[in-house]
Amino acid sequence: MSYPENFRYTKEHEWILVEGDTGTVGLTDHAQKELGDIVYVDLPKPGMAVEAGKALGSVESVKAVSDIYSPVSGEVLEVNGLLATAPEKLNEDPHGAAWLVKIRLSNPAEIDGLMSAADYQAYLGG
Amino acid sequence: MLKQIPLAEVHRALGAKMVDFGGWEMPLQYTGILEEHRAVRTAAGLFDVSHMGEIEIRGPQALDLVQWVSTNNAAKLADGQVHYSGLLYEHGGFADDILVHRVSATHFFLCVNASNQDKDYEHIASQNRWGCVVENNGSKYAQLAVQGPRAPEILQKLTAVALAEIRYYRFRDGEVCGRAARIARTGYTGEDGFELYLAPGDAAEVWHALLDAGREFGIKPCGLGARNTLRMEAGMALYGHEIDASITPLEAGLEWIVKWDKGDFCGRARLEKRKAEGVRRRLAGFEMRGRGIGRDGYEVRAGGQPAGWVTSGGPSPALNKNIGMCYLPAELAQPGTAIEIMVREQPVEAVTVPIPFYRRPK
Numbered sequence A: 001m002s003y004p005e006n007f008r009y010t011k012e013h014e015w016i017l018v019e020g021d022t023g024t025v026g027l028t029d030h031a032q033k034e035l036g037d038i039v040y041v042d043l044p045k046p047g048m049a050v051e052a053g054k055a056l057g058s059v060e061s062v063k064a065v066s067d068i069y070s071p072v073s074g075e076v077l078e079v080n081g082l083l084a085t086a087p088e089k090l091n092e093d094p095h096g097a098a099w100l101v102k103i104r105l106s107n108p109a110e111i112d113g114l115m116s117a118a119d120y121q122a123y124l125g126g
Numbered sequence B: 001m002l003k004q005i006p007l008a009e010v011h012r013a014l015g016a017k018m019v020d021f022g023g024w025e026m027p028l029q030y031t032g033i034l035e036e037h038r039a040v041r042t043a044a045g046l047f048d049v050s051h052m053g054e055i056e057i058r059g060p061q062a063l064d065l066v067q068w069v070s071t072n073n074a075a076k077l078a079d080g081q082v083h084y085s086g087l088l089y090e091h092g093g094f095a096d097d098i099l100v101h102r103v104s105a106t107h108f109f110l111c112v113n114a115s116n117q118d119k120d121y122e123h124i125a126s127q128n129r130w131g132c133v134v135e136n137n138g139s140k141y142a143q144l145a146v147q148g149p150r151a152p153e154i155l156q157k158l159t160a161v162a163l164a165e166i167r168y169y170r171f172r173d174g175e176v177c178g179r180a181a182r183i184a185r186t187g188y189t190g191e192d193g194f195e196l197y198l199a200p201g202d203a204a205e206v207w208h209a210l211l212d213a214g215r216e217f218g219i220k221p222c223g224l225g226a227r228n229t230l231r232m233e234a235g236m237a238l239y240g241h242e243i244d245a246s247i248t249p250l251e252a253g254l255e256w257i258v259k260w261d262k263g264d265f266c267g268r269a270r271l272e273k274r275k276a277e278g279v280r281r282r283l284a285g286f287e288m289r290g291r292g293i294g295r296d297g298y299e300v301r302a303g304g305q306p307a308g309w310v311t312s313g314g315p316s317p318a319l320n321k322n323i324g325m326c327y328l329p330a331e332l333a334q335p336g337t338a339i340e341i342m343v344r345e346q347p348v349e350a351v352t353v354p355i356p357f358y359r360r361p362k
Helices: A027-035 A109-111 A117-125 B009-013 B033-042 B064-070 B114-126 B151-156 B200-217 B224-233 B268-277
Strands: A016-020 A022-027 A040-041 A056-062 A065-069 A075-080 A101-105 B015-019 B026-031 B045-046 B053-058 B079-089 B094-104 B107-111 B133-136 B141-149 B172-174 B179-184 B193-198 B220-222 B281-287 B299-302 B306-318 B321-329 B340-345 B345-354
Touching: A016 A109, A101 A109, A117 B141, B009 B015, B009 B200, B015 B321, B015 B340, B026 B224, B033 B045, B033 B220, B033 B224, B033 B321, B053 B114, B064 B107, B064 B114, B079 B114, B094 B114, B094 B179, B107 B114, B114 B133, B141 B151, B141 B200, B151 B193, B151 B200, B179 B200, B179 B321, B193 B200, B220 B224, B224 B306, B224 B321, B299 B321, B306 B340
Parallel strands: B045 B220
Antiparallel strands: A016 A022, A022 A101, A040 A056, A056 A065, A075 A101, B015 B026, B045 B141, B053 B107, B053 B133, B079 B094, B094 B107, B141 B193, B172 B179, B179 B193, B281 B321, B281 B345, B299 B306, B299 B340, B306 B321, B340 B345
16 A cells, blocks of 8 residues: 555554645555554544644454554544444555544644655665 | 574564563564464464473482372372372472373373573472473473464374273373374363473474465464463463462362372462461452453452452453452452452452353364
8 A cells, every 4th residue: 555645654653634724634554564454443532632742542353452642733523433433444545544633734834744655665765 | 592493493483473482482473362262262363382301200209209298199190190289388388380281100201481490490499309301491392382273183194093982180101293102181361272292403394384284274483472371261370370389279260170189299388387377368350340350460459448359461362351360369350240450550449250251162
C-alpha cells in the first residue's frame, strides 16, 4: 500500500490529512500490519480536547493493546462510527474508510513538525 | 542472542512475523491470528513448537523418580501412554506443567515448557536419589504439532502407523515421511491432533510434507499467537500466567492431576497443609459484558474492591466474545459472579463463567 502524498505522518504511525482547520486522523498501513487482526478500537467522544503527542485512544489486536497518539492539538469534531462495529476495517482500509477521528486544529503550526510521505517511508526503511 | 529453532529460516520464508518468546525466536503469526485460529477449529493447523523442552529419565528405578517429582500417578501409565502432570517445588508451587510419556518401564519422556527446561532439569536431577540417568534433551528434538479435525487424515498420508489405533493421550514410535518420529495424540489447542517429536535435521522435510499433504484440507501454518488463543478457549494453563512458582494445583483448578493415593511426592506436605487450611483463591473464567478486553495483569474488582488479577485474556474467535481467566477469592470464583476488570483505569463489567470456554464437537 502506498502512503498518500497529501498526508502527514507521526513516528508513532498515525497519519493526518489537513483540510482548512480540520484534520482527519488515522493509523498507517504499517501500524495495522504490525498490530495484526484488529478487534477493538477505543476513541474519544466528540467535543473532547486532545493534545499533540498525548494518547487519543487505543487499538487492540488479538494479541495486544496499543495507544493511539494525537498528531495535533484541538477538539474532536467527529468519530468514525464504522470502527465500533467493524474494527477489522482498520486492517483493510487504514488510509481511507477506517479513519479514526476528525479534529479541529487549535495550533495548525504543529503540522510542520510531522513527516511527509517520503520522510515517513524513509523512517520505516531505516 | 535469541536461541534459534531448526526451522527459523523456513518460517521467515513463509512470511512469518518472528518474536522473542522466552529467549527463542519464534513465529508469532503467518497470515493472521484469527485466520490461523479458525483453520485449527475447522480444518487443520501446523505449528512448529521446537522450543519446547524434552527431559528423559532412564533406569531401573525411573518410575520412582518420576513419581517423586510429579503429581499425577505415573504408575498407572502403560507403555505408549501419556498424561498431563505437575512438577512442584517442595513448597507446593509449580516448577512447571508437563506431559509424561511412558516409553517403557525404564524410560520416561517428559515434554516441558521451553523457558523452564533448564531449571526443570536441575530440579529433577537434584531430586534423583534412585541413580537414574536424567538427560536435558531439548536440543535433540524438534517438535511439530498438527492440530484440527482434519489432522488425522493429513498425517495418515505420510505414515504407515495406523493413526486410528492411537487413542487420545497415547503415542507410538514410527516413521513420518520415512523419518523416525514419536507420534503422540496430544495437543494444546482443544482439538484432535498429533504432536511429533523428530530429529532436528528431519524437521524441515516433515514440515513441508505436512503442508503439502494438508493443502487439500485447508491446512495453515500457525504461530504462537493462534496457539495462545486456542489454548485459552480450551481453558488450558500457560506457565507464567495461570500457574507459576507461587501457585499450587489447588488454586489453578488442577487438583485432578494431583493423585493423593499415589504415595509421597515432592511438594505433597505443603499441598496437604494448604488443602486442610482451605484454598483462599481460585482460578475462574470470565466473559466481558461491557466494551473492552481484559488482558493479562489487569486488576479485577468485585463490588468496587480489588479482588484479583487477570492471568490471560483476549478475544475468543470461536465464541465471538472477549474472554479470559483470573484469580479471585474462592467464594467469588464460582460461575455467575459479577466482576469488573480495570481496563486502563476504567472498570468494565464482566461475569465469571465455567472453564473451558470451548469444547470441540464430538
